[in-house]
Amino acid sequence: MFVAELTFSCRHAPTDETFEAVEGLLAVLYKNGQVVTRIWPVTSEGALLRAVVLTPAEDALESRHHNRYVLGELARLDEQGLAPPTVNSLGPERLSLPECSCGDWRAGLLLYTDFLSLEPPVRCLDCFHPVALYRLPRPESGEHLGLLGWQTDYQACDTLQMHTMTGERFGERQLGQLQSALSRHGRGIASTLSEAMSVPVYYYLHRSRARSLRAELSRLCPGCGAAWRLTSPLHERFDFRCERCALLSNIACSVRHRLVETIDF
Ligand SMILES: [Zn+2]
Numbered sequence: 001m002f003v004a005e006l007t008f009s010c011r012h013a014p015t016d017e018t019f020e021a022v023e024g025l026l027a028v029l030y031k032n033g034q035v036v037t038r039i040w041p042v043t044s045e046g047a048l049l050r051a052v053v054l055t056p057a058e059d060a061l062e063s064r065h066h067n068r069y070v071l072g073e074l075a076r077l078d079e080q081g082l083a084p085p086t087v088n089s090l091g092p093e094r095l096s097l098p099e100c101s102c103g104d105w106r107a108g109l110l111l112y113t114d115f116l117s118l119e120p121p122v123r124c125l126d127c128f129h130p131v132a133l134y135r136l137p138r139p140e141s142g143e144h145l146g147l148l149g150w151q152t153d154y155q156a157c158d159t160l161q162m163h164t165m166t167g168e169r170f171g172e173r174q175l176g177q178l179q180s181a182l183s184r185h186g187r188g189i190a191s192t193l194s195e196a197m198s199v200p201v202y203y204y205l206h207r208s209r210a211r212s213l214r215a216e217l218s219r220l221c222p223g224c225g226a227a228w229r230l231t232s233p234l235h236e237r238f239d240f241r242c243e244r245c246a247l248l249s250n251i252a253c254s255v256r257h258r259l260v261e262t263i264d265f
C-alpha cells in the first residue's frame, strides 16, 4: 500500500464548508476502495489544503478508477472555490502488503482482515496479497459499503478477542462460528461476489481455542460435515478448506503450537 498527499488550492480563505467538501471527496474515495482507511488528516496553510491518505496501489487515485460518487464530489469542489487535487505519492507504506499482481483470480479470492490490518478486506487466494476494491464488480449501490461494513465489524470483534478484557468470548464466537451474524454477513457478500466474478470467494472462520489437538485435527467442515483438513497449511495459516462450502479455517490457536512441537521432535 502507498501513502499519498492530495493538495487542493482554494480561491479564498478556507471555511468549514471548504473542509467539508474535501472530507466529502475523501469519504467517497474510501467507499470506492481508492483510499483504505477512514482516518485522513487534513491540514491547511493559507489557501492550500492538504490531505494524507493510504491507498491500496500507487495508481489508486487515477481517474479511471473513479465511480459516479467520486466524480460527483469532484464536480462539487468548484462550488467551494476548490481546484481538483494534485496527487503526490509519498511512497510505499512500510508495514502493509503490496497489492496482488496476479493476472486473474481463477484460484479464488477470500474475505480476510484482522484487528491491525490496514489492507482492503479481500485477498487473492494465490498470493494472499490484497485486492483493491475498485477492481471488483461494484454492488448495485455503486459503493463497497457491504464489504467495508463487514471489515469494520470483523476488526471490532477481533479487537475484543485480542484484548481479552471485554467481550472476549463474544468476539471469538463471531469470528469462529458459521452461524454468527458476522459470518452470515461475510458469507453473503462472498457468495454475491463469487457469482458476479465466476470465481470461488472463500470465507475464513478463525478458530481461537479447542479442547484437544486430537479432536481439533479431526474437525469436520461446519457447513457440510465433510473432512476438510489440508495436507499442508495454505499461506501458513489455513489448515482446513472446504471447496463446496467455500470455507477456510485454522487449527485452533490454543493447540496449534503443539502440532509444530509434534512435527519438530
Ligand atoms: Zn494474487
Ligand SMILES: [Zn+2]
Pocket (backbone or CB within 6 Å): 221, 222, 223, 224, 225, 226, 242, 243, 244, 245, 246, 247
Ligand atoms: Zn463444507
